[in-house]
Amino acid sequence: MTFRFLLLIGLSCIHCFANASNLTLYINKGSxxxxxxxxxxxxxxxxxxxxxxxxxxxLDVNEVINITVINTDxxxxxxxxxxxxxxxxxxxxxxTEVFSVSFPNPGTFRYYSDKSYGANIGASGIFLIGFPNESHFFWNLFDLNKQLTHDFANLSETSYPADYLPELFFISGTHYPFTLEDPQTKVVINNGQSCIxxxxxxxxxxHVLHFHGFHVEILSAQLAADRVGWSKDTIPLKKGEAMTFRLVANQVGIYPVHDHNLIAVTNAGFYPGGMLTQIQVLP
Ligand SMILES: [Cu+2]
Incomplete structure (x- = not known):
């Protein structure tokens, strides 16, 4: 970890790198x-x-990016x-603040607002570093209770209550069947190719992802680093985990992938929904 801290390049705009790429993010909150x-x-x-x-x-490995973050809240x-x-x-x-960052190793990393009215209602995103020669797909897993999102937003709750009962289960900001409409979520790949x-x-x-038809190789993991190199069809991700998988498509067809905890494959109690999407392998 110390090594990574040393390689972090700057934290504020006075450290911006002129030859870096630039990105602007808006922190938005609402209903x-x-x-x-x-x-x-x-x-x-x-x-x-x-x-x-x-x-x-x-980003590429070691690519410096200047990220301008505009807080509209x-x-x-x-x-x-x-x-x-x-x-x-x-x-x-x-x-507005500007953050310059680079990553010395390939992998998946999570960024977020550490406030109860931030990450707890979805202010949490994905960095993917490296793997330039394969197509990339992204699953940002999230669970929520509808009333609790309003309570976090209006500060009447500041932490998860012991009786937290999640009702909705998202992949990248939405639930099934809408997870099939996002080309960064639904995996579409040609047979014989691999993807990240x-x-x-x-x-x-x-959350525990279950792949039908395939095992995937774990290429990186921020929490369960001991599992890098494992090839599995069912992979748990603890709260806060960030993992990178490689899927090698070796058979044609449409295969579901979902949270193996079946409460998470519902929308407010109705099945099917939630954390469910597909892998489509084309001939
Ligand atoms: Cu399954």
Missing amino acids: LTIGTSFISACAFNADENLNTKSEIIE SLEHSFTIDGFIDSNNAIAPFQ ISVVNSGYMD
Whole structure:
């Protein structure tokens, strides 16, 4: 970890690198309807319009990026990447901060606002570093209770209650069947090719992905690092985990992939829904 801290390049705009790539993220908070569910949400978006899918950031190994974070909320937020940006990262209400970051190793990393009204209602996104020669897919896992999202947003709750009962289960800001409409979520690949699947668990539950038809190789893991190199069809991701998988397509067809905890394959109690999408292998 010390090694990674040493390689973190700067934390504020006075350290910006002129030859780096640039990106602007907006922290947006508000209420909206997903499917038939009215929820409060917070996210890191590409513009000032709230969208429950936080931005996906893809970089090369050691590529420096200057990220301008614009806080459109009336409350303070943070731009946190565990092990990379853990402090000096507050963004005051309606203010802007610039963060420069690079990653020395390939893999998947989670960024988020560490506030109860931030990550707990979805302000959590994905960095994928490296793997330039394969197509990339992204699953940002999240669970929520509808009323609790409103309570977190209006500060009447500041932590998960002991009787937390999740009702909705998202992959990248939405639930099945809408998970089939996002080309970064639904895996479509030609037979004989491989792809990279970058997954973070932004929720409060542990989630367990079950692949039908395939084993995938774990290429990186922030928490369960001892499992790198394992090839499995069922892979648990603890809260806060960020993992990278390689899937090698060796048979044609459509295969479901879902959370093996079947409560998470529902939408407010109705099956099928939730954390369910597909892998489609074309001839
Ligand atoms: Cu299954």
